[in-house]
Structure formats: C-alpha cells, structure tokens
Amino acid sequence: MNNEIQAQRAFWNSEADAFQKIYTHRKSRFANTLDQIFRKDMYERYEFTIANCEPIKGRNFLDVGCGNGLYSLExxxxxxxxxxxxxxxxxMIDLCRKSSEQQGFSDRCTxxxxxxxxFKPESKFDxxxxxxxxxxxxxxxxxxxxMREVSTDKAIMAFPRLWTWRAPIRKVRLARKGCDVFFYSKARIENLMRDAGFSRHEITKVGKLYCVVAYS
Ligand SMILES: C[S@@+](CC[C@H](N)C(=O)[O-])C[C@H]1O[C@@H](n2cnc3c(N)ncnc32)[C@H](O)[C@@H]1O
Structure with a gap:
C-alpha cells in the first residue's frame, strides 16, 4: 500500500464505528434526522446497487471497499x-466478519x-x-x-458529482481529518468507462451522485 492508501486506511479505521452508526441509526434523534437529510443519497445508492445486482440468487459478487459489510451481507x-x-x-473487515458470523453467512461471505x-482472486465474479x-x-x-477484468457480467459504481453545493464543504471537512475526497463530472465518467474498456454503460443521477452500471 502506498502512503496515500495508508492515510485512507488510518482514516477509515478511526471512522469505522461512526460509519456503521449511519446505517444502524444508533445515534441521537437529531443526528439521525441530519443523516436523513444530508446523507439521503447513501440510502438511495444502496437501493440502486441492490436492485442492479439482480438476479442475485446463486451468483457471485465482489464488494470493493466493503466498509462494514452492509451490501455484502444483504x-x-x-x-x-x-x-x-x-x-x-x-x-472494517473485523466488523464485517463479526456481523457475518452473527447472521450465519460465514459459509458464503469472505x-x-x-x-x-x-487482490488476486482465484476466479472471476458475476x-x-x-x-x-x-x-x-x-x-x-x-x-x-x-473491476472490469474480474467481472463477467457488470460493475456497479457510485461517483460523487462535482458541481453540487455539498462538494466543497465535504472537501474541506474531510481534509481537516486527513482524508482526501475526489469529485467527478459526467464527461469524466464517460471517458473513464471507455478507457477502462467496458463495452457499454448507463449513468443515473442519484441525489448528489452519479451511479453507473458498466458491462464487461
Ligand atoms: C464510505 S466507506 C463505504 C463502505 C461501503 N461500500 C458502503 O457504501 O457502505 C469507504 C470504504 O472504502 C474503503 N477504501 C478506501 N480506499 C480503498 C481502496 N483503495 N481499496 C479498498 N478499499 C478502500 C475504506 O476503507 C472504507 O471502508
């Protein structure tokens, strides 16, 4: 891991508990209300991703940057x-393993x-x-x-949009904690998908994000 990834790793190790609470809602009523307003697209991107993973039964998935494992476990x-x-x-990985064991998914989740x-997987993922x-x-x-190389069907991604009121606030807030954040224009995403070698892709605006489904 290079220095930048080490910095990200340190940041997410320290934020893991707070991050999990965004999903479990184990916060004050006021903090939960703020999340519902300002982090609405976190819940929306979850719905988008799970819907676009269909058909799910029997297929194999790779969750890159899995965080506390919400998507994997679902x-x-x-x-x-x-x-x-x-x-x-x-x-984050410890949180995933604990939840997976508690929920009885250890045989199917790694x-x-x-x-x-x-990461060198033994086989590809759907x-x-x-x-x-x-x-x-x-x-x-x-x-x-x-992601394209390891996926036989498709890859699903979310990118924070460049021109939103929240982008500069987030950039400054996270920079103060030592975490760099990057934002994307639709044109840049189009170029990235082409340069990554996907055969076709669809871009959907979801709140302050672009959600992308790209086919291998
Ligand atoms: C905002 S969390 C998202 C977690 C999960 N995907 C979700 O949406 O609930 C970002 C996660 O990406 C991980 N991450 C950041 N850079 C990464 C990288 N280069 N490779 C793998 N994971 C990374 C962090 O450690 C963190 O757990």
Missing amino acids: LARKGAGKVTGIDIAEV FIQTDLLD VSFGIGLFDYIRDPLPVLKR
Whole structure:
C-alpha cells in the first residue's frame, strides 16, 4: 500500500464505528434526522446497487471497499452464491466478519483486508461493485480496469458529482481529518468507462451522485 492508501486506511479505521452508526441509526434523534437529510443519497445508492445486482440468487459478487459489510451481507441474505468483500481498513473487515458470523453467512461471505490492485482472486465474479469508494481514489482508472477484468457480467459504481453545493464543504471537512475526497463530472465518467474498456454503460443521477452500471 502506498502512503496515500495508508492515510485512507488510518482514516477509515478511526471512522469505522461512526460509519456503521449511519446505517444502524444508533445515534441521537437529531443526528439521525441530519443523516436523513444530508446523507439521503447513501440510502438511495444502496437501493440502486441492490436492485442492479439482480438476479442475485446463486451468483457471485465482489464488494470493493466493503466498509462494514452492509451490501455484502444483504446479498448473502438474498441468496447470493458467494460474496467477497475487500477493504484496506482492518477495523472494517473485523466488523464485517463479526456481523457475518452473527447472521450465519460465514459459509458464503469472505472478507479480506486488501487493496483491489493487490487482490488476486482465484476466479472471476458475476458482478463487482464499488460504492462510496471512488470518492477516496485519486487515480480511478486502474481500479476500474481491474473491476472490469474480474467481472463477467457488470460493475456497479457510485461517483460523487462535482458541481453540487455539498462538494466543497465535504472537501474541506474531510481534509481537516486527513482524508482526501475526489469529485467527478459526467464527461469524466464517460471517458473513464471507455478507457477502462467496458463495452457499454448507463449513468443515473442519484441525489448528489452519479451511479453507473458498466458491462464487461
Ligand atoms: C464510505 S466507506 C463505504 C463502505 C461501503 N461500500 C458502503 O457504501 O457502505 C469507504 C470504504 O472504502 C474503503 N477504501 C478506501 N480506499 C480503498 C481502496 N483503495 N481499496 C479498498 N478499499 C478502500 C475504506 O476503507 C472504507 O471502508
């Protein structure tokens, strides 16, 4: 892992507990209300991704930057054959493994601490997805190429949009915590999908994000 990835890893290790609470809602009523307003698209991108993973039953998935494993575990719950979640932050991976064991999915879910570019899977996946990932990646092209290479059907991605009121606020807020954030125009995403070698793609505006489904 290079220095930038190490910095991201340290940031997400320290934020893992707070991040999990965005989904579990174990917060004050006021904080939950703020999340419902300002993090609405986190819930929307989740709906978008799970819907676009269909058909789920029996298929294999790669969750890149799996965080606390919400998506991976939901796919297992819906009957996925095998789900692999990878993340650079070991605290996130520990959360995933604990939840997977508690929910009885350890036979079908595997969680590995690694960067995608160092990950050597034994076989390909039907679908790979990277959600809340490209926000933190300075050079997304190698990651997108790798996602295409390991996916036989499609890859699903979410990119934070460049021209939103929230982008500069987020940039400054996270920079103060040592975390770089990156934003994307639609034109740049079009170029990235072409350069990564996807055969075709669809871009959907979801709140302050572009959600993309790209076919191998
Ligand atoms: C905002 S969280 C998103 C987690 C999950 N995908 C979700 O949407 O609930 C971002 C995650 O990406 C991970 N991450 C950041 N850069 C990464 C990289 N280069 N490779 C793998 N994971 C990375 C972080 O450790 C963190 O857990």
